[in-house]
Amino acid sequence: MNRSEKAALQLRAVDVLRTLKETRTYEELAAETGLPAGDLNRYVNGHVLPSEARAREVVGGVGSELLAEELDARIVVDDEGYVDNSRVVFDQSLLSLVPPVAAETLGIEPPDAVLTAATDGITLAAAMARYFGSRCAYAKKSRETAVEEFIEARQRLSSGIEIDYYLPANAIASGESVLVVDDLIRSGETQELLLDIAASAGADVAGVFALIAVGDEGIDRARAHTDAPVGALVTRE
Incomplete structure (x- = not known):
C-alpha cells in the first residue's frame, strides 16, 4: 500500500x-x-x-x-x-461509508465502471463510483430518445412478465472491469440482467454487491451467473 x-x-x-x-x-x-x-x-x-x-x-x-x-x-x-x-439510499453521508467496506468484503481492485439499474441503485452506485474514481453507469427500462445504440438485456420474470433493460452502448467498453451494484437483491433477476449487459459489452465483472440481501436466492443466482465475488452488507430473511 x-x-x-x-x-x-x-x-x-x-x-x-x-x-x-x-x-x-x-x-x-x-x-x-x-x-x-x-x-x-x-x-x-x-x-x-x-x-x-x-x-x-x-x-x-x-x-x-x-x-x-x-x-x-x-x-x-x-x-x-x-x-x-x-x-439508507437517501443518506449520502451514510452511503459514502459503504464503498471501502464493500471493497474489503469483495477483495476487489477499483473497477473502470460501476453498473446499476435505475432508480434506487443510483445513489449507491454514485457513492461507489466516487470512491473508486470510476464512471457510474445505469441501465433503464426504457430507451433514451437521444441515444442511438443500446446494449439490451431481457428477462422473463417468474410471474411471466418480460422486462427489458437498456444501457447506452458507449457507457461500458469491451475489456473494462465493471462492478455491479444495487440497493437490494432478492430474486437476483435484476442482477442477472446487469450481468448479461456486462457480458454483451465484453466487460470483465469485478464483483456483485448489494446493500441488502433478502434471503439467499438472489445471492445464489448471481453466484451461478459469474465467477466474480458476490456479497451484501446486510442480510434479511
Missing part, C-alpha cells in the same frame, strides 16, 4: 467512526470496537489518524459489522415483505 492509499484508508476509518459516534457515547463505541475511548476521541475530532492496522480493522472488521447494524436499524419490512430502505 502506497502513502496515498494508506492516507485514504485512514481517513475513511475516521469517517466510519464519526458516523457511528453520532448514535453512541465514546464508552459505548469503545466497547463495540475494542479501541480505547481516548484514542477514539482523538480520531473522531481529527487530532490524530489511526494506524494502518487499526484503520483496516475499522473499515473491514468491527467497523463493517457496526455499519451493517446501523443500516439494518434503518430498514423497515412490512407484513407483506416489502422493504423500505429510503432512510
Whole structure:
C-alpha cells in the first residue's frame, strides 16, 4: 500500500467512526470496537489518524459489522415483505461509508465502471463510483430518445412478465472491469440482467454487491451467473 492509499484508508476509518459516534457515547463505541475511548476521541475530532492496522480493522472488521447494524436499524419490512430502505439510499453521508467496506468484503481492485439499474441503485452506485474514481453507469427500462445504440438485456420474470433493460452502448467498453451494484437483491433477476449487459459489452465483472440481501436466492443466482465475488452488507430473511 502506497502513502496515498494508506492516507485514504485512514481517513475513511475516521469517517466510519464519526458516523457511528453520532448514535453512541465514546464508552459505548469503545466497547463495540475494542479501541480505547481516548484514542477514539482523538480520531473522531481529527487530532490524530489511526494506524494502518487499526484503520483496516475499522473499515473491514468491527467497523463493517457496526455499519451493517446501523443500516439494518434503518430498514423497515412490512407484513407483506416489502422493504423500505429510503432512510439508507437517501443518506449520502451514510452511503459514502459503504464503498471501502464493500471493497474489503469483495477483495476487489477499483473497477473502470460501476453498473446499476435505475432508480434506487443510483445513489449507491454514485457513492461507489466516487470512491473508486470510476464512471457510474445505469441501465433503464426504457430507451433514451437521444441515444442511438443500446446494449439490451431481457428477462422473463417468474410471474411471466418480460422486462427489458437498456444501457447506452458507449457507457461500458469491451475489456473494462465493471462492478455491479444495487440497493437490494432478492430474486437476483435484476442482477442477472446487469450481468448479461456486462457480458454483451465484453466487460470483465469485478464483483456483485448489494446493500441488502433478502434471503439467499438472489445471492445464489448471481453466484451461478459469474465467477466474480458476490456479497451484501446486510442480510434479511
